[in-house]
Amino acid sequence: MTDEKHALPAPPTEGLFLGKIDEESIYPFPEQDPDEKEIADMTVAAFREWADDNLDSEKIDRDQEIPESVRRQLGELGLLGATVPEEYEGAGFGTTSYCRLVEEMCRRDASLSVFLGAHLSIGAKPLLLYGNPEQKARYLPGVATGETICAFALTEPGSGSDANAMRTTAEWDDAKGVFRLNGNKIWITNGSYAELFSVFAKARGARGNGPGAFIVRRGQKGFSNGPSEHKLGIRGTATTELAFQDVEVAPEDVIGEIGEGFKIALETLETGRLSLGAGCTGGSKECLKMAVEHATERTQFRKTIISFGMIREKLSRMAAHTYGSESAVYLTSGLIDRDHRTLPVEAGYCKVLGSETLWEVVNDTVQVVGGIGYMEEYPYQRSLRDARINLIFEGTNEILRLSGTLEALKEPSHAVTARLKAEKAGLGAEGLEQAMGAIAGQAATVPRWVPEVIAVEGECFAAAVTAFSAKVVDVLRRHRRRILGQQYTLRRLADGAIQLYAMLAVLSRVSTRIAAVGEERSAKEILLARRFIEEAAVRVHHEVEAIETPRDGFDDQLAELLGEEGRYPAPLF
Amino acid sequence: MKILVCIKQVPDKDARLVLDDAGRGIVQADLNWEVNESDRYAVETGLRLKQTLGQGEVVVCTLGPDRARKALNTALAMGADRGIHLSDPDYRGGDPMTVARVLAAVARSEQAELVLCGTRSDDEGYGQTPILLAGLLDRPAVFLTMGVEVQDGSLKVIRELEAGRQEESIVPLPAVLAIQSGIYEVRYTSLKGIMAAKRKKVTQPTPTELGLSSDQIGGTGQRIEVLSMAPPEAGGHCEFIEADKPDVAARELVEKLRREAKVI
Ligand SMILES: Cc1cc2nc3c(=O)[nH]c(=O)nc-3n(C[C@H](O)[C@H](O)[C@H](O)COP(=O)(O)OP(=O)(O)OC[C@H]3O[C@@H](n4cnc5c(N)ncnc54)[C@H](O)[C@@H]3O)c2cc1C
Numbered sequence: 001m002t003d004e005k006h007a008l009p010a011p012p013t014e015g016l017f018l019g020k021i022d023e024e025s026i027y028p029f030p031e032q033d034p035d036e037k038e039i040a041d042m043t044v045a046a047f048r049e050w051a052d053d054n055l056d057s058e059k060i061d062r063d064q065e066i067p068e069s070v071r072r073q074l075g076e077l078g079l080l081g082a083t084v085p086e087e088y089e090g091a092g093f094g095t096t097s098y099c100r101l102v103e104e105m106c107r108r109d110a111s112l113s114v115f116l117g118a119h120l121s122i123g124a125k126p127l128l129l130y131g132n133p134e135q136k137a138r139y140l141p142g143v144a145t146g147e148t149i150c151a152f153a154l155t156e157p158g159s160g161s162d163a164n165a166m167r168t169t170a171e172w173d174d175a176k177g178v179f180r181l182n183g184n185k186i187w188i189t190n191g192s193y194a195e196l197f198s199v200f201a202k203a204r205g206a207r208g209n210g211p212g213a214f215i216v217r218r219g220q221k222g223f224s225n226g227p228s229e230h231k232l233g234i235r236g237t238a239t240t241e242l243a244f245q246d247v248e249v250a251p252e253d254v255i256g257e258i259g260e261g262f263k264i265a266l267e268t269l270e271t272g273r274l275s276l277g278a279g280c281t282g283g284s285k286e287c288l289k290m291a292v293e294h295a296t297e298r299t300q301f302r303k304t305i306i307s308f309g310m311i312r313e314k315l316s317r318m319a320a321h322t323y324g325s326e327s328a329v330y331l332t333s334g335l336i337d338r339d340h341r342t343l344p345v346e347a348g349y350c351k352v353l354g355s356e357t358l359w360e361v362v363n364d365t366v367q368v369v370g371g372i373g374y375m376e377e378y379p380y381q382r383s384l385r386d387a388r389i390n391l392i393f394e395g396t397n398e399i400l401r402l403s404g405t406l407e408a409l410k411e412p413s414h415a416v417t418a419r420l421k422a423e424k425a426g427l428g429a430e431g432l433e434q435a436m437g438a439i440a441g442q443a444a445t446v447p448r449w450v451p452e453v454i455a456v457e458g459e460c461f462a463a464a465v466t467a468f469s470a471k472v473v474d475v476l477r478r479h480r481r482r483i484l485g486q487q488y489t490l491r492r493l494a495d496g497a498i499q500l501y502a503m504l505a506v507l508s509r510v511s512t513r514i515a516a517v518g519e520e521r522s523a524k525e526i527l528l529a530r531r532f533i534e535e536a537a538v539r540v541h542h543e544v545e546a547i548e549t550p551r552d553g554f555d556d557q558l559a560e561l562l563g564e565e566g567r568y569p570a571p572l573f
Numbered sequence: 574m575k576i577l578v579c580i581k582q583v584p585d586k587d588a589r590l591v592l593d594d595a596g597r598g599i600v601q602a603d604l605n606w607e608v609n610e611s612d613r614y615a616v617e618t619g620l621r622l623k624q625t626l627g628q629g630e631v632v633v634c635t636l637g638p639d640r641a642r643k644a645l646n647t648a649l650a651m652g653a654d655r656g657i658h659l660s661d662p663d664y665r666g667g668d669p670m671t672v673a674r675v676l677a678a679v680a681r682s683e684q685a686e687l688v689l690c691g692t693r694s695d696d697e698g699y700g701q702t703p704i705l706l707a708g709l710l711d712r713p714a715v716f717l718t719m720g721v722e723v724q725d726g727s728l729k730v731i732r733e734l735e736a737g738r739q740e741e742s743i744v745p746l747p748a749v750l751a752i753q754s755g756i757y758e759v760r761y762t763s764l765k766g767i768m769a770a771k772r773k774k775v776t777q778p779t780p781t782e783l784g785l786s787s788d789q790i791g792g793t794g795q796r797i798e799v800l801s802m803a804p805p806e807a808g809g810h811c812e813f814i815e816a817d818k819p820d821v822a823a824r825e826l827v828e829k830l831r832r833e834a835k836v837i
Pocket of ligand 1: 155159162187189190231392394398399402
């Protein structure tokens with residue numbers, strides 16, 4: 001196991017921070033195994049067909065409910081067991097296949113994909129990751145058919161991003177030989193009808209102290225859920241409060257070990273996030289389609305509006321950004337499947353990129369369609385409302401920028417520390433060079449597989465990596481450990497890294513395609529890649545050049561001021 | 574009862590078709606493919622008959638290149654028992670007659686009592702194959718089948734006529750039926766079915782194995798030669814119907830669509 005781990009290439013973002021592009025491990029762009037691909041193709045097609053005939057998203061939104069019949073049919077189609085291993089009656093989908101399914105579902109109906117995600121990506125995930133064979137045999141077959149809908153219960157009124165602050169307890173009752181759960185969870189998706197809840201609580205007593213993951217089933221004494229919340233978007237999903245009053249959980253229903261709860265929750269979310277990015281890609285494609293349809297039909301000033309530059313810019317940007325986010329998602333899922341590994345930093349970046357791309361795309365869509373974008377009887381406003389949640393849940397985009405970037409900074413910070421020590425020790429040039437170890441210290445080169453036709457984009461990418469990684473070293477030298485608290489800087493590094501990762505994914509994808517089918521048949525993708533890389537490079541340089549600006553000081557002062565005054569601080573009248 | 578269902582893989586309905594340089598066919602690269610619509614109803618019919626009879630075998634068969642395997646897999650995922658993929662390069666090209674010859678050979682070698690086809694393919698749309706096939710097998714054929722039941726060892730078949738009229742008849746077995754789209758709901762393929770399809774048997778008989786010589790089939794056996802293809806010319810005709818009452822306007826619209834546009 002350890003040996004296998006060692007043989008794995010470093011996660012792709014690591015090289016971006018170090019200024020060394022690991023060009024071999026991400027080329028060719030991972031291709032799905034043909035058998036798996038065919039199963040995924042057919043599954044997506046089957047869902048599409050079912051949705052064409054049966055799905056009424058407007059009604060789901062209006063009634064604020066996914067009807068029971070729809071949930072049952074998704075179960076009958078087998079979709080609710082997509083990632084459950086075959087030995088437990090599921091389909092054993094890999095990451096790419098699952099992402100493709102979520103993408104298609106989200107494209108059709110965001111409520112449905114969040115329902116599926118809460119069930120499979122996070123609800124059942126603790127069991128899939130850490131369940132023992134008995135637990136899996138007991139619960140997973142029901143999960144796979146959809147008889148047992150799952151939910152993931154972590155958030156509490158006082159504990160959102162800071163999951164460690166949770167107050168729900170699991171007191172060990174020695175006399176009865178059970179844990180007693182007490183506390184409240186809020187905003188739990190599927191809370192109204194889930195049968196199985198993965199509940200996180202802090203254990204106390206003879207069986208150990210610390211966070212644990214507990215299975216609670218509907219109908220257990222002392223368990224109840226509140227009414228479904230009224231929400232801005234994804235209104236079809238049932239988001240409820242959960243209350244636990246002396247709910248007795250047998251030791252057999254503890255997932256993993258007491259003390260591991262936090263780790264289980266994090267790992268669950270880390271793996272679930274990528275599919276959220278995929279869902280957002282689907283949403284973006286649907287918006288783009290609606291926007292283009294309108295722009296080619298709507299005439300103003302005796303021209304279809306697609307002929308106007310300001311509309312063209314939006315449509316083209318929407319397409320290119322969707323391409324970038326799609327490439328990042330499927331590079332990540334492909335590497336996860338190929339190397340049997342996890343890529344938490346990349347998955348988090350894909351969630352941020354996907355959700356923000358969708359938000360921007362949906363905003364542009366509403367602009368392109370004009371006033372009807374604001375009207376209730378058209379679908380645009382629903383897309384807008386549905387899209388917003390993706391920046392908030394499964395780790396807010398702030399938290400993901402922070403955690404991903406701090407993780408990615410680990411390697412370079414070791415190298416910088418070594419270098420600083422060597423400088424102190426008065427080593428010569430050679431010693432210093434050696435001490436830098438992992439860090440490139442020279443310009444990044446264009447990956448050898450970038451073909452001539454996109455050589456310029458390859459150069460753009462290499463230059464951006466060079467500038468970015470140089471800034472990483474610079475920042476680390478100056479701040480050392482204090483970087484942990486420098487959120488202005490970290491935010492910019494995160495945004496630079498996210499764009500670089502997407503550029504890398506785009507380059508690998510388009511180069512792979514050109515190598516396979518030639519330039520002529522890759523023309524559309526070359527165009528998208530150029531459009532994406534040109535803008536992404538500008539964004540990276542923008543972040544890097546202003547990694548620290550006087551504005552940061554102003555922001556600190558203004559935030560302080562606002563905190564004190566509690567409102568706009570300079571009334572004009 | 575052994576039921577042979579013949580299906581064809583066609584470009585999907587939303588595909589953007591581009592003519593090839595010679596102007597006699599379409600560019601196939603980068604197209605998405607699906608099972609021809611009425612053929613799906615033929616598969617559904619086969620599966621329903623087997624279900625009501627409580628026994629039998631549904632064998633699906635397609636003539637086409639490697640990619641057509643996916644069409645077979647779709648039918649297998651719906652529940653068909655076994656597949657036959659006529660993928661030999663010698664089968665390729667051809668016209669409805671050469672295809673019917675190959676399918677007839679399969680029907681004979683399988684000793685299928687009932688052969689089901691769709692009425693016509695959504696791409697080339699000849700609508701001849703099932704009838705030619707029945708002729709070659711010397712069996713009765715029903716075109717535009719709207720319903721079928723087994724009755725005392727024969728088939729009770731409903732056929733669609735003009736203007737919504739229907740004809741009911743008793744057809745002795747063995748027979749060939751061409752199934753019309755929309756006669757009932759086609760089942761969705763479930764993920765379980767999709768996974769199971771991977772384990773079902775698909776054979777690839779060669780022309781020799783089916784007792785066919787190369788001058789009867791494929792490009793060599795073909796009699797119809799396509800000279801050219803062209804997209805329809807875009808017509809820019811628009812007409813406003815003026816009427817005070819909606820039901821009067823609707824009636825006029827229906828009339829125009831029927832008599833002038835000939836679309837309903
Ligand atoms: C529709 C919906 C469904 C949900 N479903 C579930 C579910 O099924 N299961 C579940 O357990 N939870 C669920 N949640 C909860 C969701 O995961 C949380 O809302 C989310 O984690 C954020 O927590 P919070 O709302 O308390 O915000 P807070 O953590 O209070 O954050 C408020 C703001 O502060 C920022 N912030 C916080 N800490 C930092 C920091 N250190 N640095 C910089 N910025 C920071 C955040 O990014 C955010 O912008 C759901 C929420 C919603 C709205």
